[in-house]
Amino acid sequence: MTSKAPDGSVHDLNCLTIAELQQHAYTRMDKQTRDYYNEGADSGSTLQENLDAYKKYRIRPRVLRDVSKIDTTRDIFGFKSSVPIGVAPTAMQCLAHSDGELGTARASRKMAVPMGLSSFATTTLEDVADASAEIPNVLQLYLFEERAHSLKLIARAKKAGYKAVFLTVDTPILGRRNLEIRNQFKLPPHFKIANFAEEEEPALGDETTENSANQAKGRSKAKAGSTAGYTEGGKRVTPTGPITFHTHAANPTLCWENDIEWLKEVCCPEMEVWVKGIATAEDAILAVHHQVRGIVVSNHGGRQLNGALATLDALPEVVEAVRGQIPVHVDGGIRHGTDVFKALALGADFVWVGRPALWGLAYKGQEGVELMLRLLSDEFRLCMGLAGVTKMDRSGFVARL
Ligand SMILES: Cc1cc2nc3c(=O)[nH]c(=O)nc-3n(C[C@H](O)[C@H](O)[C@H](O)COP(=O)(O)O)c2cc1C
Numbered sequence: 001m002t003s004k005a006p007d008g009s010v011h012d013l014n015c016l017t018i019a020e021l022q023q024h025a026y027t028r029m030d031k032q033t034r035d036y037y038n039e040g041a042d043s044g045s046t047l048q049e050n051l052d053a054y055k056k057y058r059i060r061p062r063v064l065r066d067v068s069k070i071d072t073t074r075d076i077f078g079f080k081s082s083v084p085i086g087v088a089p090t091a092m093q094c095l096a097h098s099d100g101e102l103g104t105a106r107a108s109r110k111m112a113v114p115m116g117l118s119s120f121a122t123t124t125l126e127d128v129a130d131a132s133a134e135i136p137n138v139l140q141l142y143l144f145e146e147r148a149h150s151l152k153l154i155a156r157a158k159k160a161g162y163k164a165v166f167l168t169v170d171t172p173i174l175g176r177r178n179l180e181i182r183n184q185f186k187l188p189p190h191f192k193i194a195n196f197a198e199e200e201e202p203a204l205g206d207e208t209t210e211n212s213a214n215q216a217k218g219r220s221k222a223k224a225g226s227t228a229g230y231t232e233g234g235k236r237v238t239p240t241g242p243i244t245f246h247t248h249a250a251n252p253t254l255c256w257e258n259d260i261e262w263l264k265e266v267c268c269p270e271m272e273v274w275v276k277g278i279a280t281a282e283d284a285i286l287a288v289h290h291q292v293r294g295i296v297v298s299n300h301g302g303r304q305l306n307g308a309l310a311t312l313d314a315l316p317e318v319v320e321a322v323r324g325q326i327p328v329h330v331d332g333g334i335r336h337g338t339d340v341f342k343a344l345a346l347g348a349d350f351v352w353v354g355r356p357a358l359w360g361l362a363y364k365g366q367e368g369v370e371l372m373l374r375l376l377s378d379e380f381r382l383c384m385g386l387a388g389v390t391k392m393d394r395s396g397f398v399a400r401l
């Protein structure tokens with residue numbers, strides 16, 4: 001059911017908020033997908049605190065400031081994003097809907113916002129680049145201990161025109177996700193971890209046997225015969241638990257000196273190197289020192305270190321440490337336009353949303369992701385107008401309770 005708003009936009013009357021979108025998605029995903037997407041590490045307290053942190057701030061509205069023209073746009077990677085909101089990289093989007101990453105890419109294009117593609121996507125980076133067209137693409141990278149695998153991916157991303165890599169740095173070891181363990185989470189065999197489907201090693205996406213209730217049939221099965229695990233100290237480690245290909249994301253050897261310098265050498269100048277998963281002033285200073293091009297303040301949506309600071313709480317110290325030398329983005333817990341406003345008012349240059357895009361996909365594929373982006377964009381614009389802001393800057397618009 002839809003209705004037309006006075007400004008000509010169309011409302012989905014069944015879904016007017018991200019919270020409603022989450023509810024609709026809930027009933028459309030099978031249990032293993034729902035649990036995998038929604039859960040946080042351990043007790044989930046950081047996941048919850050990412051959300052609650054936004055409630056600790058109040059907006060200080062200014063009045064009589066002529067808000068007849070509001071500019072919500074933000075430049076990013078040489079592109080004018082319609083709002084300072086991007087879709088964060090999340091793995092295996094075909095689990096939510098057969099549109100998968102292509103649906104997210106097309107929705108992002110339609111809404112003129114950037115999308116981050118997970119290394120562990122169920123669609124190839126080339127197909128996503130094609131679907132994104134003029135929208136700048138960002139490849140999220142897990143740097144494998146076997147650099148050859150990362151090198152291949154980086155070369156492909158360059159060729160496909162990706163503008164930046166976001167190196168995820170908060171996963172030296174995978175966080176403990178109890179529902180994943182209990183459900184013995186596996187990628188159903190009709191999906192593949194597309195960017196590695198041709199690789200012998202790492203053995204991604206081919207250790208699976210289970211089926212899922214929410215599937216797109218007829219997809220090719222990834223190559224069989226390789227083993228799960230990762231290399232540690234030169235030895236192959238095969239996990240005994242149900243977690244299989246996930247283990248490849250974790251690289252305990254990752255460090256500034258070896259890996260960041262190497263990554264810059266192999267990515268630049270075609271692609272910028274950013275770090276995703278910074279949560280302290282100390283690491284922000286190191287990021288500047290190592291000349292990465294930007295930072296995403298993130299705790300992986302509360303899926304890694306439970307007990308870590310909420311990202312909004314970490315943001316001010318990072319912004320202060322960086323002193324404007326490189327852009328600072330933030331993700332985690334953003335569910336309202338007012339959250340976007342608060343993050344920007346506290347110094348973020350841009351925000352990324354993770355789970356809401358997955359809920360959008362589960363609700364209606366591409367259309368659902370568009371809906372999610374439209375809801376957040378409309379709320380953000382409304383918030384700016386009511387707060388008396390025609391162009392976001394960071395001074396004075398929020399107060400902490
Ligand atoms: C199901 C799921 C899969 C994710 N996969 C990845 C990934 O492959 N790489 C990565 O760097 N972050 C990944 N993330 C983290 C997101 O990029 C982002 O940091 C987080 O979702 C932001 O929090 P939010 O979901 O509250 O918006 C994932 C998050 C979720 C929920």
Ligand SMILES: CC(C)CC(=O)C(=O)O
Nearest residue numbers: 091120245246249300303
């Ligand atoms: C393949 C996974 C490690 C992707 C991820 O980052 C996540 O599930 O949080």
